[in-house]
Amino acid sequence: MKMNESNVDRIIRVVAGIVLLYLGFGGALSGIMAVVAYVLGAILLLTGAVGFCPLYALLKLNTLKI
Numbered sequence: 001m002k003m004n005e006s007n008v009d010r011i012i013r014v015v016a017g018i019v020l021l022y023l024g025f026g027g028a029l030s031g032i033m034a035v036v037a038y039v040l041g042a043i044l045l046l047t048g049a050v051g052f053c054p055l056y057a058l059l060k061l062n063t064l065k066i
Contacts, residue, residue, distance in 0.1 A: 003051040006063040013048030
């Protein structure tokens with residue numbers, strides 16, 4: 001896996017993932033919205049931590065400038 005996310009992109013993803021997980025687990029959301037928040041939060045947190053986004057790779061996008 002080759003990194004395809006810039007540092008700013010990664011920070012935004014990690015923060016957004018934490019916020020979504022907090023909303024889901026904190027009780028602010030319930031039902032299907034909580035499940036969506038769990039899944040999206042986990043995906044954003046994981047892709048931000050790793051620095052690789054499979055969707056970016058599929059669409060041939062790259063925010064990382066080397």
